[in-house]
Amino acid sequence: MSLREEKTEKKKKEIIHSAMQIIAEKGYYRTTIDDIASKLLITKGTVYYYFQDKQDLLFQSHQLLLQNSIENLKHIHTQPLHPREKLKNAMIAHMDHLLDDQYGFELMHKPEQFFSHQQLEIILQLHRDYTELLDQLIVIGIEDGVFQALDSKVTRNIYLGAMNWLTQWYDNKGKKEKQEILDQMAEYLLNILAK
Amino acid sequence: MSLREEKTEKKKKEIIHSAMQIIAEKGYYRTTIDDIASKLLITKGTVYYYFQDKQDLLFQSHQLLLQNSIENLKHIHTQPLHPREKLKNAMIAHMDHLLDDQYGFELMHKPEQFFSHQQLEIILQLHRDYTELLDQLIVIGIEDGVFQALDSKVTRNIYLGAMNWLTQWYDNKGKKEKQEILDQMAEYLLNILAK
Amino acid sequence: MSLREEKTEKKKKEIIHSAMQIIAEKGYYRTTIDDIASKLLITKGTVYYYFQDKQDLLFQSHQLLLQNSIENLKHIHTQPLHPREKLKNAMIAHMDHLLDDQYGFELMHKPEQFFSHQQLEIILQLHRDYTELLDQLIVIGIEDGVFQALDSKVTRNIYLGAMNWLTQWYDNKGKKEKQEILDQMAEYLLNILAK
Amino acid sequence: MSLREEKTEKKKKEIIHSAMQIIAEKGYYRTTIDDIASKLLITKGTVYYYFQDKQDLLFQSHQLLLQNSIENLKHIHTQPLHPREKLKNAMIAHMDHLLDDQYGFELMHKPEQFFSHQQLEIILQLHRDYTELLDQLIVIGIEDGVFQALDSKVTRNIYLGAMNWLTQWYDNKGKKEKQEILDQMAEYLLNILAK
DNA sequence: GATGAATGAGTGTTCATTCAT
DNA sequence: CATGAATGAACACTCATTCAT
Structure with missing residues (x-):
C-alpha cells in the first residue's frame, strides 16, 4: 500500500x-x-x-466492526483453554466490544432495511462467519462432554440476544464494576449449557 | 362510553x-x-x-402494547401454578405476543430518542411495571426454593434480551413448530435458574 | 323579520x-x-x-364595522355643534371605536388581498362613504372660515393614519386616562387646520 | 471580509x-x-x-430595513440645518424610504406575532433607537423655541402613524409629483408644532 | 340546525446528493 | 483534495372546506 x-x-x-x-x-x-x-x-x-453515499459509509462501518469481532473470536479459538473458558472469554469479549462501541445494535435489527442487496450479502456472510465461530465453541464443548447436548443454534441465539440487550440496561454509574457484571452475565448464560 | x-x-x-x-x-x-x-x-x-402527530401515534401504540403485556402478566400471576410453570408461561406469552406483533423492538432501544419527556415518563413507568411483575415470578421461585438464588435483575435482563431477540432469527417457515421453539427457548432459559 | x-x-x-x-x-x-x-x-x-367561508365571515365582520362607523359619523353630522367640535368628536369616536375593537387594522391595509372582487367593491364603497363624511367635516370648517384652507384629502389621510396608528402605541396601563389621550390627540391634530 | x-x-x-x-x-x-x-x-x-427559516428571513430583512433608517436619521442629525428643516428632512426621508420599499408596514403592526422573543428584543431596540432619534429632533426644536412645547412622544406617534399610512393612499399615477406630496405632508404635520 | 368525521391541497422544512472551482 | 453552493425529492403537518347523519 x-x-x-x-x-x-x-x-x-x-x-x-x-x-x-x-x-x-x-x-x-x-x-x-x-x-x-x-x-x-x-x-x-x-x-x-x-x-459513495450514506449507505456506503454505514456499510463500511458495519463491515469493519464485524471483521474486528471475527478476528477477536478467531484469536480466542486459537488459545489453549478449556472449552468453558473459551466460550466465556468469547462472550465477555463480545459484550465488552458492544459496550465500548454501542453502535450497531440498531443495525443488527433487520439489516435488510439498511443495506443494498449486494451489501447485505456481504454483511450476512460476516454474520454467519461470526455465529459459526460462536457455534463451534458451543459444539466443541458439547463434544468434549463439558456441556449438555442442547441445540447449539438456539443456544447461540439466546446468548446473542441476552448479550446484545446489555446495552439497554447496563448502567456505567451503577455499583458493580463492569468486569463483574460481564463475568456474572457469562456465568449465568453458561448455566444453560451446564450439566 | x-x-x-x-x-x-x-x-x-x-x-x-x-x-x-x-x-x-x-x-x-x-x-x-x-x-x-x-x-x-x-x-x-x-x-x-x-x-396529534406522528410521535403521539407512536406513543399511544407503544402504550397500548405495554398495557396489554402487563395485563397478560397479571393474569398469569393469579393462576394457581407451580412457580416454574408460571415463569415459563410468562416467557412463552411474552414471545408469542412479540412474534404476533413484531413491532416495538426498535422502540425499546433508546426510547428517549422517540418520546417526549412526558411521554417517556409514562412509558418508563410501564416498563418498570412489566419488569417488576417478571422479577416477582423469579423471586417467588427463589423464595420457594425452586430456583437458585441468582440476582433476579440480571436474570430478568438476560431473559428479556434473549426473548426479544427472537424476532431476529425466528423463521416462521422453518421446520419446527412455533410452540415447539417457544417451549424450547423457555426451557433453556429456565436452565439458568435451575438448581 | x-x-x-x-x-x-x-x-x-x-x-x-x-x-x-x-x-x-x-x-x-x-x-x-x-x-x-x-x-x-x-x-x-x-x-x-x-x-359561506372564512372570507365571507371576514367580509361580513368588516362590513358591519364600517356600517357602524358610518352611522356614528352621520349622527355627529346632525348634531348642532361648532365645526371644530364636530370634527373633534368624530376623531374621538373613531379612536374610541378602534381601541375597543382593535380589529380591522390589518384589513385596512391592502384590503384587495383579503376580499373577492365583488366584496371589495362594497368595502371600498363603504370606505369612501366614511372618508366622504370625514372630508365634509373638514370642508365645512374651511368654508365657515374656522379652518385653514388646506387640501382636505391630504389632511384627512393624515388624520386617519395618525388615529389608526394609535393601536400600536396606546398603553392601557399607562398613566394617562384614555379620554385624556384621545382629547390630546384630537387637539394636536386640529392644530394642523388651525388658523 | x-x-x-x-x-x-x-x-x-x-x-x-x-x-x-x-x-x-x-x-x-x-x-x-x-x-x-x-x-x-x-x-x-x-x-x-x-x-434558517422563514422567520429568520423576515427578521433579517426587517433588521436591515431598520438599520438603514437609523443611519439615515443619524446622518440628518449631523447636518447643519435649522431644527424645522431637519425634522422636515427626516420626515421626507422616512416617507421616501417607505414608498420605495413598501414592505414592513404589516410587520410594524404587532411585531410580537412575527418574531421570536430574542428577535423581538432586537427589533424593539431598533424601534426605540429610531423613535429616540425622531424625538430628539422634536425636542431640540422645542428647546430652541422653534416649536410649541407639546408632548414629544404623542407628537412623534402622530407623525409616524400619518407617515406610515401614506402607503395606503399614495397613488403613484396621481397628478401630483411624489416630492410635492411628501413636502405637503411634512408641512401639514409641522403645523402641529408650529407656534 | 348542528356535528363529527374526513379530505386534500398547500407549505415549511430537512437532508442526501451533486458539482464547479 | 476539499469546499461552498445549490438542488430537489420527501415528508410532517395545517386547515379551510365538505357532507352524511
Whole structure:
C-alpha cells in the first residue's frame, strides 16, 4: 500500500469512527452527514469524497466492526483453554466490544432495511462467519462432554440476544464494576449449557 | 362510553394497528404517515384527526402494547401454578405476543430518542411495571426454593434480551413448530435458574 | 323579520363578534375557524352553517364595522355643534371605536388581498362613504372660515393614519386616562387646520 | 471580509430584497418560500441554505430595513440645518424610504406575532433607537423655541402613524409629483408644532 | 340546525446528493 | 483534495372546506 493509499485509509477510518459514535448516540436516521462531518471539522463534501453515499459509509462501518469481532473470536479459538473458558472469554469479549462501541445494535435489527442487496450479502456472510465461530465453541464443548447436548443454534441465539440487550440496561454509574457484571452475565448464560 | 366514542376508539385502534404493522416492517423513520393511512384506505388528514402527530401515534401504540403485556402478566400471576410453570408461561406469552406483533423492538432501544419527556415518563413507568411483575415470578421461585438464588435483575435482563431477540432469527417457515421453539427457548432459559 | 330570522341574525352577530376579537389578537391568517368556533363552544360546522367561508365571515365582520362607523359619523353630522367640535368628536369616536375593537387594522391595509372582487367593491364603497363624511367635516370648517384652507384629502389621510396608528402605541396601563389621550390627540391634530 | 464572504453577503441581500418585495405585495402569510425563490430563479433549498427559516428571513430583512433608517436619521442629525428643516428632512426621508420599499408596514403592526422573543428584543431596540432619534429632533426644536412645547412622544406617534399610512393612499399615477406630496405632508404635520 | 368525521391541497422544512472551482 | 453552493425529492403537518347523519 502506497503512502497515499495509507493516508486515505487512515482518513476513512477517522470518518468511520466519527460516524459510528454519532450513529450509536442518535441512531442512523437522526444522524446527518453534516453531524458526522462537523464533528471532524471537515465538510460534507469531504465525506462524499471518501464514501459513495450514506449507505456506503454505514456499510463500511458495519463491515469493519464485524471483521474486528471475527478476528477477536478467531484469536480466542486459537488459545489453549478449556472449552468453558473459551466460550466465556468469547462472550465477555463480545459484550465488552458492544459496550465500548454501542453502535450497531440498531443495525443488527433487520439489516435488510439498511443495506443494498449486494451489501447485505456481504454483511450476512460476516454474520454467519461470526455465529459459526460462536457455534463451534458451543459444539466443541458439547463434544468434549463439558456441556449438555442442547441445540447449539438456539443456544447461540439466546446468548446473542441476552448479550446484545446489555446495552439497554447496563448502567456505567451503577455499583458493580463492569468486569463483574460481564463475568456474572457469562456465568449465568453458561448455566444453560451446564450439566 | 357513548356509541360515538366507541366508534372513535375503534378507529383509533385500527390506525394504531396499521401503524404498528408498518413500523414493525420498515422502522419508525422509514414509515410515513401516508404509508399508515393508505394501508387503511384513508388519507393523511384522517390520521391527524385522531392523533396529534406522528410521535403521539407512536406513543399511544407503544402504550397500548405495554398495557396489554402487563395485563397478560397479571393474569398469569393469579393462576394457581407451580412457580416454574408460571415463569415459563410468562416467557412463552411474552414471545408469542412479540412474534404476533413484531413491532416495538426498535422502540425499546433508546426510547428517549422517540418520546417526549412526558411521554417517556409514562412509558418508563410501564416498563418498570412489566419488569417488576417478571422479577416477582423469579423471586417467588427463589423464595420457594425452586430456583437458585441468582440476582433476579440480571436474570430478568438476560431473559428479556434473549426473548426479544427472537424476532431476529425466528423463521416462521422453518421446520419446527412455533410452540415447539417457544417451549424450547423457555426451557433453556429456565436452565439458568435451575438448581 | 321573523323570529327565526332574528335568531339567525343574532347568532351570526355572535360569531362575528367572536371572530373580530380573535382576529384582532392574532391576525387573520393565524386565526383558524376552529379558534373562532371553540371560543363560542360551537363546532366548525356551525360556523359554516352561518357563513359561506372564512372570507365571507371576514367580509361580513368588516362590513358591519364600517356600517357602524358610518352611522356614528352621520349622527355627529346632525348634531348642532361648532365645526371644530364636530370634527373633534368624530376623531374621538373613531379612536374610541378602534381601541375597543382593535380589529380591522390589518384589513385596512391592502384590503384587495383579503376580499373577492365583488366584496371589495362594497368595502371600498363603504370606505369612501366614511372618508366622504370625514372630508365634509373638514370642508365645512374651511368654508365657515374656522379652518385653514388646506387640501382636505391630504389632511384627512393624515388624520386617519395618525388615529389608526394609535393601536400600536396606546398603553392601557399607562398613566394617562384614555379620554385624556384621545382629547390630546384630537387637539394636536386640529392644530394642523388651525388658523 | 473575504471574497467568498462578500459573495454570500451579496446573495443574502438579494434574497432579502426579493422577499421584501413579495411580502410588501402579498403579505407575510401569503408569501411562500417558493415565491421568494422562484422570483430569483433559485430553489427553495437555496433560500434555506442562507436562512434558517422563514422567520429568520423576515427578521433579517426587517433588521436591515431598520438599520438603514437609523443611519439615515443619524446622518440628518449631523447636518447643519435649522431644527424645522431637519425634522422636515427626516420626515421626507422616512416617507421616501417607505414608498420605495413598501414592505414592513404589516410587520410594524404587532411585531410580537412575527418574531421570536430574542428577535423581538432586537427589533424593539431598533424601534426605540429610531423613535429616540425622531424625538430628539422634536425636542431640540422645542428647546430652541422653534416649536410649541407639546408632548414629544404623542407628537412623534402622530407623525409616524400619518407617515406610515401614506402607503395606503399614495397613488403613484396621481397628478401630483411624489416630492410635492411628501413636502405637503411634512408641512401639514409641522403645523402641529408650529407656534 | 348542528356535528363529527374526513379530505386534500398547500407549505415549511430537512437532508442526501451533486458539482464547479 | 476539499469546499461552498445549490438542488430537489420527501415528508410532517395545517386547515379551510365538505357532507352524511
